[in-house]
Amino acid sequence: MKEIIESIKEGVLQGDREKTVEFVENAINAGISAEKILKKGMMPAMAEAGRLFEEGEYFVPELLVAARAMQGGMDLLKPLLVVEDVEPVGKVVLGTVKGDLHDIGKNLVAMMLKGAGFEVTDLGTDVDAEKFVEAVKSSGAHVIGMSALLTTTMVNMPVTIEALKTAGLRDKVRVMVGGAPITQAYAEQIGADGFAPDASQAARLALSYVS
Numbered sequence: 001m002k003e004i005i006e007s008i009k010e011g012v013l014q015g016d017r018e019k020t021v022e023f024v025e026n027a028i029n030a031g032i033s034a035e036k037i038l039k040k041g042m043m044p045a046m047a048e049a050g051r052l053f054e055e056g057e058y059f060v061p062e063l064l065v066a067a068r069a070m071q072g073g074m075d076l077l078k079p080l081l082v083v084e085d086v087e088p089v090g091k092v093v094l095g096t097v098k099g100d101l102h103d104i105g106k107n108l109v110a111m112m113l114k115g116a117g118f119e120v121t122d123l124g125t126d127v128d129a130e131k132f133v134e135a136v137k138s139s140g141a142h143v144i145g146m147s148a149l150l151t152t153t154m155v156n157m158p159v160t161i162e163a164l165k166t167a168g169l170r171d172k173v174r175v176m177v178g179g180a181p182i183t184q185a186y187a188e189q190i191g192a193d194g195f196a197p198d199a200s201q202a203a204r205l206a207l208s209y210v211s
């Protein structure tokens, strides 16, 4: 099993989408759980890509192909993590904030939320405050989740919270935030309801809002 997981890591780090997909298929066929493949294989690989980027060994193109390989593997895992055709436990509007194009973490959060039984409206990346507000209005969401990976874009989280207040929706929806630069302290500072450091804890947090 260790070898299969290592091969997945290599596939992502080399940005080889085809190989990554093949290795993930092998892992699934070998009976390794989707959660384990994600947590032990793909997520550490992306963290390693980040480290190599920080050290100047990887550049944006390497990150892009690694992200594409990761997405290829995630597409295979999605149906295994998501519960279909059950009454949703609640509705979540999710997006990466304005100016920010990072979506791997947000996509994982979406998967885990769906796996926990939520109906998720995924607004994608580069989502401005107005779009979040409109989606909350039209979907009647119980929870809104904002993701930011850049210190320059995390400041758009409080902008959305202000827009929710202006629209008279702040009391109707719980706001949770996450992404690499986000902390519990930052969540409190901007008046969000909660923060989670990873996708499984994000799902647990959202469940705590609807139970």
Ligand code: B12
Pocket (backbone or CB within 6 Å): 043, 046, 047, 049, 050, 051, 053, 054, 060, 061, 063, 064, 067, 099, 100, 101, 102, 103, 104, 105, 106, 108, 109, 144, 145, 146, 147, 148, 149, 150, 151, 152, 176, 177, 178, 179, 180, 181, 195, 196, 197, 198, 199, 200, 202
């Ligand atoms: C992959 C990547 C990219 C890819 C993104 C591809 C994609 N489709 O997402 C590309 C190449 C496009 C990219 C571009 C850029 N990037 Co970049 N990127 C990364 C990298 C290596 C990994 C991010 C990632 O996917 N991590 C894996 C996922 C699983 O983790 P995660 O996102 O943190 O998500 C988890 C949790 O945070 C949490 N979570 C996430 N969202 C949410 C939401 C909620 C509601 C909750 C509760 C929880 C939650 O759960 C997730 C799953 O467990 C990071 C380095 C790093 N260590 O983070 C840099 C990094 C974020 N990038 C960085 C930079 C500088 C850039 C660029 C500006 C580079 C450039 N010069 O062009 C551009 C900006 C583009 C833009 N406008 O957004 C910097 C940011 C520095 C900073 N402090 O602001 C980092 C930290 C690298 C570095 N050390 O310099 N990047």
